[in-house]
Amino acid sequence: xxxxxxxxxxxxxxxxxxxxxxxxxxxxxxxxxxxxxxxxxxxxxxxxxxxxxxxxxxxxxxxxxxxxxxxxxxxxxxxxxxxxxxxxxxxxxxxxxxxxxxxxxxxxxxxxxxxxxxxxxxxxxxxxxxxxxxxxxxxxxxxxxxxxxxxxxxxxxxxxxxxxxxxxx
Amino acid sequence: xxxxxxxxxxxxxxxxxxxxxxxxxxxxxxxxxxxxxxxxxxxxxxxxxxxxxxxxxxxxxxxxxxxxxxxxxxxxxxxxxxxxxxxxxxxxxxxxxxxxxxxxxxxxxxxxxxxxxxxxxxxxxxxxxxxxxxxxxxxxxxxxxxxxxxxxxxxxxxxxxxxxxxxxx
DNA sequence: CCTATTTATCTTACATGTAAGATATTTACA
DNA sequence: TGTAAATATCTTACATGTAAGATAAATAGG
Numbered sequence: 261x262x263x264x265x266x267x268x269x270x271x272x273x274x275x276x277x278x279x280x281x282x283x284x285x286x287x288x289x290x291x292x293x294x295x296x297x298x299x300x301x302x303x304x305x306x307x308x309x310x311x312x313x314x315x316x317x318x319x320x321x322x323x324x325x326x327x328x329x330x331x332x333x334x335x336x337x338x339x340x341x342x343x344x345x346x347x348x349x350x351x352x353x354x355x356x357x358x359x360x361x362x363x364x365x366x367x368x369x370x371x372x373x374x375x376x377x378x379x380x381x382x383x384x385x386x387x388x389x390x391x392x393x394x395x396x397x398x399x400x401x402x403x404x405x406x407x408x409x410x411x412x413x414x415x416x417x418x419x420x421x422x423x424x425x426x427x428x429x
Numbered sequence: 430x431x432x433x434x435x436x437x438x439x440x441x442x443x444x445x446x447x448x449x450x451x452x453x454x455x456x457x458x459x460x461x462x463x464x465x466x467x468x469x470x471x472x473x474x475x476x477x478x479x480x481x482x483x484x485x486x487x488x489x490x491x492x493x494x495x496x497x498x499x500x501x502x503x504x505x506x507x508x509x510x511x512x513x514x515x516x517x518x519x520x521x522x523x524x525x526x527x528x529x530x531x532x533x534x535x536x537x538x539x540x541x542x543x544x545x546x547x548x549x550x551x552x553x554x555x556x557x558x559x560x561x562x563x564x565x566x567x568x569x570x571x572x573x574x575x576x577x578x579x580x581x582x583x584x585x586x587x588x589x590x591x592x593x594x595x596x597x598x
Numbered sequence: 599c600c601t602a603t604t605t606a607t608c609t610t611a612c613a614t615g616t617a618a619g620a621t622a623t624t625t626a627c628a
Numbered sequence: 629t630g631t632a633a634a635t636a637t638c639t640t641a642c643a644t645g646t647a648a649g650a651t652a653a654a655t656a657g658g
Contacts (some may be wrong), residue, residue, distance in 0.1 A: 277570065278562035284573045284580075285464065285561045291580040292461030293507050295454065297646095298591050304646085312614065331636060338462050343615055345638055350613075367623045367636045392454045393447035398586030401446065403579055404453045410568075410576045411453075411460040417567030422467050466616095473616085481644065500606060512645055514608055519643075536606045536653045 288414070295395070302391050307384050312337065312347055313356070314388065317381040320357065320373045327370040329362060356380060457583070464564070471560050476553050481506065481516055482525070483557065486550040489526065489542045496539040498531060525549060 300311040315337040320328060322336075334344040348371060351357045356377035362368035373381065396404065469480040484506040489497060503513040517540060520526045525546035531537035542550065565573065 278558050280570060280573050281562045281565040282558050284565060284568075284577050285468070287577050287580040287584075288461060288464055290507070291584045292457060292465070294584050295457055295587050296461070297507070298587050299454070300646085310613070310646090329636080330638095334637095338459070338466070339614090340616060341637060342617080342639075347614070362636095365624075365636080367621095369637070389447050389451050393450045395587045395590040396450040396453060396583065398589055399453075399579075399582050401449060403582060404449050406575065407579045407583070408453050408456050410572055410579070411456040413568050413572060414565065414576070415456075415460045415463050418464050418467050418564045420567060421564040469616085479616090479643070498606080499608095503607095508644090509646060510607060511609075511647080516644070531606095534606080534654075536651095538607070 284414075298395060299388070299392065303384065303388065306387060307380070309380070309384065312339070313351060314381075314384060316347065316351065317356070317373060317377060317384070320371065320377070321381055321385075325373055325378065327360065327372045330369050330371060333371055351377075453583075467564060468557070468561065472553065472557065475556060476549070478549070478553065481508070482520060483550075483553060485516065485520065486525070486542060486546060486553070489540065489546070490550055490554075494542055494547065496529065496541045499538050499540060502540055520546075 296311065303309050303311060303314055316333060319333050319336040330344060330348065331341075333339075333348075334341060337344070339347065348357060348359070352359060355374055357371050358374055359369050359371055362370050399407075465480065472478050472480060472483055485502060488502050488505040499513055499517065500510075502508075502517075503510060506513070508516065517526060517528070521528060524543055526540050527543055528538050528540055531539050568576075
């Protein structure tokens with residue numbers, strides 16, 4: 261008996277490389293879900309905030325906390341335009357961020373943290389980094405460095421397969 | 430300028446190991462999101478189905494496609510009880526799965542694929558494995574094997590930190 | 599047998615995500 | 629200039645996720 265749900269499917273085509281890729285994909289999804297659930301649970305228990313909100317505050321914290329466009333924030337946290345709108349609406353309703361019209365482009369809106377948002381992020385960030393350090397305590401420094409490199413390779417491969425560069429760019 | 434949003438936070442505490450862990454966490458989240466969005470997009474384009482539905486069908490396909498309890502399916506796809514209920518409701522409304530009372534335990538319900546669900550899964554599985562193989566084509570076989578091992582290590586570390594085993598089990 | 603606890607699922611409320619398309623504005627160009 | 633295309637955000641509809649607690653049935657202990 262194997263660890264995957266797909267490895268014996270009659271319509272499966274190619275060689276053993278597809279099977280290895282499938283196993284990698286399954287482990288990546290499983291690991292990602294596990295880490296995300298654990299980290300999200302920690303943020304919810306300690307601060308009643310979601311990972312998505314923490315990501316937005318982290319991005320707004322970068323570059324000194326100045327105004328950033330909605331699109332820049334959406335790209336940074338990998339949220340769709342429809343999604344970031346409602347997320348920022350709720351965060352603004354909770355007094356964590358505020359909007360203003362972009363003075364340079366009237367199509368565009370900008371976002372920044374409020375004082376309350378900055379204070380909340382200050383309380384969250386240190387504890388979150390410490391929690392992650394504890395959670396990854398069972399992984400050696402060498403393995404962490406190798407993993408970071410390999411994860412970047414995977415991401416590049418997937419992004420490249422999704423929209424391959426024309427050969428002469 | 431660095432790659433993270435947190436590395437210069439004044440409240441951050443410990444040594445360089447927390448920073449390395451933070452970088453690993455960021456890459457893991459980013460890689461997971463990228464791969465999930467790409468795979469989900471492929472399933473939506475080709476079959477108008479979500480990754481969550483594909484996961485459920487994969488799990489039901491295991492063990493020969495017989496009846497499984499709602500709880501077993503929920504555990505396998507890492508869904509909460511409230512979540513799996515509505516997901517299975519929609520899949521049942523689309524004629525992909527069906528429910529029955531568990532003859533051995535009247536608290537429990539069981540789930541199996543319908544013929545339509547089995548047919549849909551057959552069409553999805555091969556193409557999905559092939560798509561994943563293409564997407565991970567830029568990663569060497571050796572790197573894939575190392576990554577699988579390392580991801581399992583990470584997951585074990587996080588699970589262990591979340592609920593550490595008592596010393597003598 | 600009776601009651602308390604545990605277990606399995608469902609219900610409700612709400613947060614977060616995608617998809618598709620509307621709106622307003624800017625940009626490119628004939 | 630005028631018009632088409634691109635861009636940035638928002639709106640709407642709906643799918644998927646969590647949290648908290650209700651419900652029903654099984655189980656444990658008296």
